[in-house]
Amino acid sequence: MGDDLKILSEKIKQKALALGFDICGTAKARHLSEQELHFRAWLGKGMNDRMAYLERDPAGRFNPELVFSGVKSLIVAGISYYSEQGQVERDVPVLTRYAYGEDYHDVIIPKLRKLLSFIREKVPGAEGRAFSDTGFLHEKSWIVEAGLGWQGKHSIMINPQIGSYFFIGILMVNIELDYDDPFTRDRCGSCRLCIDSCPTAAINEDRTIDARKCISNLTIENRGPIPEEIVPKLGGRVYGCDRCQEVCPWNKGIKPHNHPEFRISEAVASMTRKDWESITEDRFKSLFGRTAVVRVKFPDFRRNIVDAFRSMGTSG
Numbered sequence: 039m040g041d042d043l044k045i046l047s048e049k050i051k052q053k054a055l056a057l058g059f060d061i062c063g064t065a066k067a068r069h070l071s072e073q074e075l076h077f078r079a080w081l082g083k084g085m086n087d088r089m090a091y092l093e094r095d096p097a098g099r100f101n102p103e104l105v106f107s108g109v110k111s112l113i114v115a116g117i118s119y120y121s122e123q124g125q126v127e128r129d130v131p132v133l134t135r136y137a138y139g140e141d142y143h144d145v146i147i148p149k150l151r152k153l154l155s156f157i158r159e160k161v162p163g164a165e166g167r168a169f170s171d172t173g174f175l176h177e178k179s180w181i182v183e184a185g186l187g188w189q190g191k192h193s194i195m196i197n198p199q200i201g202s203y204f205f206i207g208i209l210m211v212n213i214e215l216d217y218d219d220p221f222t223r224d225r226c227g228s229c230r231l232c233i234d235s236c237p238t239a240a241i242n243e244d245r246t247i248d249a250r251k252c253i254s255n256l257t258i259e260n261r262g263p264i265p266e267e268i269v270p271k272l273g274g275r276v277y278g279c280d281r282c283q284e285v286c287p288w289n290k291g292i293k294p295h296n297h298p299e300f301r302i303s304e305a306v307a308s309m310t311r312k313d314w315e316s317i318t319e320d321r322f323k324s325l326f327g328r329t330a331v332v333r334v335k336f337p338d339f340r341r342n343i344v345d346a347f348r349s350m351g352t353s354g
């Protein structure tokens with residue numbers, strides 16, 4: 039039985055890689071009660087800013103059984119979006135790398151569903167649920183549980199082979215598997231580059247982020263104005279922020295992804311200052327319609343463009 043589970047788990051991981059994921063591991067479903075306490079403490083300090091959705095059902099985020107009754111295992115996968123090709127023009131508003139290509143939900147969820155079909159061929163009756171930033175689940179915790187990496191001081195997960203520029207996708211299943219050992223090492227050591235480089239000092243000492251200061255939150259999730267004291271620190275960023283990952287030694291020398299879905303389109307890559315200044319809602323939709331950028335409504339995107347231009351030439 040043990041050997042059968044090992045073989046099945048190995049086949050599932052191989053299939054995940056064949057479907058385009060770069061890393062995959064397995065974890066036993068369990069209640070991560072310690073993480074839940076830290077999460078609640080973070081909410082208690084108001085660090086989630088206006089992301090009220092994080093306050094709904096904090097228990098379920100750390101207890102898979104509350105999300106999918108009968109769950110036994112989590113298949114945890116990562117897919118790299120690191121690319122060296124990006125925006126061509128200098129002096130234009132800067133996009134985070136993760137927004138270059140297709141919206142990652144639309145890429146990852148279908149892959150996880152294909153993985154589930156594969157599992158059902160091997161184990162008739164197996165059932166599963168797929169997640170990638172789509173449900174009430176604290177996804178980063180499961181990277182550690184599945185032995186795939188550790189949480190950097192910037193709070194993002196790092197894998198020793200592919201660095202931190204990867205998305206997480208999780209398939210919960212109602213069958214037992216052979217499990218990977220949790221990743222217990224902290225490989226940040228004495229480094230603090232990310233903490234010291236964050237333009238807005240948004241990184242707390244306990245590997246959490248103060249979203250009220252984080253440029254990623256303020257340009258993506260935030261529906262009000264960007265606080266005036268933050269604007270000069272935007273450093274031209276118009277959607278998201280990669281600064282804490284750019285300085286990380288674990289992202290030096292990593293291989294660029296080979297996922298065509300995540301490639302930046304020619305039209306976006308070559309946008310000039312004038313294109314950014316004169317963008318209309320129709321143009322916004324045609325340029326970014328398939329990317330995660332359209333999760334921001336056009337008026338908020340315009341707000342970001344204006345503030346990104348205002349910040350250029352300052353020390354962000």
Ligand code: B12
Nearest residue numbers: 073076077134171176177193194195205206254255278279
């Ligand atoms: C809310 C959210 C955000 C918020 C808050 C960020 C954050 N660090 O939490 C904002 C909008 C700022 C954000 C930004 C980004 N995000 Co985001 N985000 C999420 C989301 C939806 C939930 C994360 C969450 O629950 N945060 C709450 C805090 C409390 O969790 P935490 O920081 O991990 O804290 C835990 C630990 O620090 C620990 N802890 C704290 N103290 C202690 C002490 C001890 C002793 C111990 C043991 C543990 C411990 O407990 C806490 C709770 O588990 C996830 C998707 C998901 N459903 O999980 C994506 C997710 C985390 N985001 C992702 C990405 C890509 C980003 C950005 C890189 C995008 C960008 N370029 O702009 C930035 C990165 C900013 C940063 N430095 O973190 C990816 C990360 C992938 C990866 N490799 O890790 C995720 C997983 C989405 C996905 N499916 O791929 N994000």
Ligand code: SF4
Nearest residue numbers: 236252253279281282
């Ligand atoms: S994403 Fe940017 S603003 Fe947010 S913590 Fe990282 S460096 Fe700081």
Ligand code: SF4
Nearest residue numbers: 190191226229232286
């Ligand atoms: S920059 Fe340094 S401290 Fe920050 S996550 Fe990378 S290795 Fe860890």
